[in-house]
Amino acid sequence: MQATQSDINTNEFWMREALNMAQLSHSDGEIPVGCVITCDNELVSYGYNQTNAGHNGTLHAEFEAFDLIMIIWNYLHSSKDSAISKLCTSSPNYTQFDPLHYSSPISQVASLRKAKSTIKWVIPPHLLCALEQYGSSIGKCGTDQITEFFSQCTLYVTCEPCIMCAGAISQIGIKRVVFGCMNERFGGCGSVYSVHNVSFGQAYPPFEIQGGILSEEAVELFKKFYNRGNINAPKPHRTIKIEQYSK
Numbered sequence: 470m471q472a473t474q475s476d477i478n479t480n481e482f483w484m485r486e487a488l489n490m491a492q493l494s495h496s497d498g499e500i501p502v503g504c505v506i507t508c509d510n511e512l513v514s515y516g517y518n519q520t521n522a523g524h525n526g527t528l529h530a531e532f533e534a535f536d537l538i539m540i541i542w543n544y545l546h547s548s549k550d551s552a553i554s555k556l557c558t559s560s561p562n563y564t565q566f567d568p569l570h571y572s573s574p575i576s577q578v579a580s581l582r583k584a585k586s587t588i589k590w591v592i593p594p595h596l597l598c599a600l601e602q603y604g605s606s607i608g609k610c611g612t613d614q615i616t617e618f619f620s621q622c623t624l625y626v627t628c629e630p631c632i633m634c635a636g637a638i639s640q641i642g643i644k645r646v647v648f649g650c651m652n653e654r655f656g657g658c659g660s661v662y663s664v665h666n667v668s669f670g671q672a673y674p675p676f677e678i679q680g681g682i683l684s685e686e687a688v689e690l691f692k693k694f695y696n697r698g699n700i701n702a703p704k705p706h707r708t709i710k711i712e713q714y715s716k
Contacts, residue, residue, distance in 0.1 A: 480647050483507055483625040484683045487649070490517040490530065491627045491690050497522060501690040504530040504626035506538070506643075511595040513622065514538045531626060531634040535641060541596055542615050616642050623647060627687040629680060632657035635664035638676060645677045649687030 483505055490503025494517040506514040516533030520526050600618060619642040627649040630638060635657025638646060646658065646665070657664040658678045665678045 479510065480625070480679070480682045483512075483623075484627070484647065484649060486512070486515070487530075487625045487627050488683065488686055488690070490515055491687070494518040494530070495690055495694055501694050502530045502626065502628050504534050504624060506534050506622050506624050508595070508599045508618070508622045511599070512593045513596040513599050514593065527633070529631065529634050531624065531630055531637065534624070535637065537592075538596065538619075539615075541592065542600065619643050625682075627683075627690070628652050629656040629658050629660055631655040632662050632664060635662075639664060639667070639669065639673045642673075643676060645679075647679045647682055649680070649682055650684040650691070651680065 486505045487503045490505065491501040492503070494503060495501035497519070499518045499521055501518070503517040504515065505512055514534040514537045516530040516535075516537070518530050519528040519533060522528075600614070622643050623645045624638065624643050625647045629648045629650065629652035630646065631652060632655060648658065651660050652658075653660050655661060658680070659665070665676050668675050
């Protein structure tokens with residue numbers, strides 16, 4: 470089925486938000502990958518690569534976005550707000566897919582990081598509303614509810630998810646993934662392995678993918694990162710002249 474102009478506009482709108490998140494990674498000296506998760510065309514989560522900052526190779530953008538949702542879910546399940554208050558802060562209201570009035574979390578997140586705040590996330594207001602719509606309430610949030618919630622979500626990520634992230638996407642039940650550029654070394658959605666086409670029974674069905682959305686912008690961010698050099702990489706024992714490999 471051919472994409473409509475409305476579909477294209479929606480995909481590009483949210484991919485630009487994912488690119489904003491990737492820019493945060495680049496500013497922190499991380500490999501620039503960012504993502505957002507939407508439900509009913511409203512922002513419910515976001516993430517950006519933090520593998521160096523967290524000294525953890527699994528802190529890819531997708532996992533960070535999943536973590537935010539799961540922290541709120543656990544909060545609803547336990548009704549213990551002390552832990553969440555240390556990790557999250559409130560955010561301005563978002564309006565549904567309205568570029569003129571939509572308020573991005575990018576500025577607030579960037580301000581928190583610049584201030585070296587212990588607060589890690591800005592909570593999109595629609596996340597709480599969306600979880601409640603899918604049967605969740607304080608102390609009554611179960612596995613069925615969170616599974617149903619994820620099945621209604623779309624993940625927008627600037628680079629094709631790696632095999633690890635694609636496996637996680639399959640397990641949590643997200644049905645649709647939109648990405649920017651291909652990941653020719655580690656891609657789990659067609660480049661190296663097609664996790665999205667693999668069915669692990671009824672519990673983990675295949676998921677839909679759509680690539681190439683604002684891929685040039687995503688590639689440009691990678692170029693900026695590699696041209697600058699990985700500032701978090703260990704210093705080499707000897708200097709290698711790049712010119713000899715450019716012929």
